[in-house]
Each structure stands twice: as C-alpha cells, then as structure tokens.
Amino acid sequence: MAQAETAGLTQRTVHGVPLTLVERGQGRPLLVLHGESGLEPEDRFVSLLAEQGRVIAPCHPGFGHAADVDAIDTVDDLSYLYLDLLEALDLRGVTIVGCSLGGWVAAELAVKSTARLARLVLVAPTGIKIGDRETRDIPDIFALSPEEVARLQYHDPGRAAVDHSALSDAELRVMVRNREATALYVWEPYFHNPKLRQRLHRIRIPSLLVWGASDRFLLPDYYGAAYCEAIPGARLEIIERAGHWPHLEQPAAVVEHICRFLG
Secondary structure, three states: OEEEEEOOEEEEEEOOEEEEEEEEOOOOEEEEEOOOOOOOOOOHHHHHHHOOOEEEEEEOOOOOOOOOOOOOOOHHHHHHHHHHHHHHOOOOOEEEEEEOHHHHHHHHHHHHOOOOEEEEEEEOOOEOOOOOOOOOOOOOOOOOOHHHHHHHHOOOHHHHOOOHHHOOHHHHHHHHHHHHHHHHHHOOOOOEOOOOHHHHHHOOOOEEEEEEOOOOOOOHHHHHHHHHHHOOOOEEEEEOOOOOOHHHHOHHHHHHHHHHHHO
C-alpha cells in the first residue's frame, strides 16, 4: 500500500485504487464513511470523533477532489474497497460510523465480514427500501427542487441554503462532483439494494442506529425501525432538532450517543 501526505490529507493506494483520507486522532480505530455531501477535512463531526479515537475517513472515489476509479462504481465496490483498506492498515477492533450513503456502505461491509470490526454505528443509513417495487417511498432528490430536498432532509432547511455566486470555481466543482458521484452510486436501484434487508441478520456485532427526529427523507419510525429490527440486538437513538443529517445539524449530540455506545 503506497502512502503520501498532502495538505492534511493522506493519499494511499489500496490494490491499485487511489484513496484520499482524513486521518486524525489516536487510540481505538474509527472508520468514518461520509454521505452524499462528501467529506470536508475540517468537518466538525469528524473532529469530535477524533477526540475519541483514531479516525480514518476516506473520500469515496469520485467525490470532492478524489480520483474517479473505473472499477469502483457501486456501493458493493465501495464495501469491498474499505474491507481491503482495513486489511491493508491491519486494523482490528474497528468501529465503523457510516452516514446516509456511508451508512449503506457500512452495512454492506458488515454483512460481508465483521472479522475486523467491533461495533457498527449507522447514522440515518440509506440502503433498504420498505415499500414494494412500484412505490416511490424514497423521495427523488434529482427530480425535486433544492428547496424541497432541504425541507425533507433538514430540521432547519436554511442550513442548506447556498449562494452559488459567492463560491469559487473549485468549490462549485466539488459540489458538482459530489452530485455526480451520488448519482453514480445510488441511481439504480435508487438508494437501495433490494437484497440488503434480508442479509442484515448476518451482522452479529453491537450496532447503533442514530436518526434525526425531523427526518422527512427516510422516516425514523419506518426506516430506522426497519433497520433496527433487521440487525440482531441493534438499538435506535433519536436526535431532536435534526433531520436526515443529524451529524451535521447536531454533531455533539450524535457523538455523545456514540461515546456512550462505545463505553
């Protein structure tokens, strides 16, 4: 595994796949998998977690400034990639923290193997679908207006407001790449793997589900409960004044729940 350091980020190559990672903190290993909004090196949630252990947070290929990789174009690919990363780093006793899309990746990884894992934390994960194949029970973020998506995903939709005219070309490029990469990974089937729900029983490590009370994108009473029911022994914690992104709207509260879970 090749490694290089640039601007606070670690550049590693795992079986020929270039990876950009944030690595911070010391102690017990925490693999943090980001959602559709990408990975910010100074993310408050990541910083708070780094006070609890050694954070390894990869940027999924195609997001942000991370390279596109022709061989990585599905959530299944990402799950195998991060299993390879854990092996390359020779990490054991790992806690995986996955948010939204990253939660889906984390669940797929844990279904495949928990040999190097100790605990699993899923923050409003996508990846399963409750309704039948003809029912659109996961809102289409690519068809709805940005205002409607913000209303569904945030307790305070104002947090999603962006003045595009004030952004640099580099910042706009990151936003576009994040959206393109999200479409690549989640488009078909839309935001789920039809077989994942029936496989979640394979996860036999302590598991925590964290959901925002105001999530109108994936309702906690339905999706949170379904995930919790499918993973043996899992428990569900609800974060007040937070929507689909509780780790962004209430990062300290989410980390507090994670700390109690880690014991």
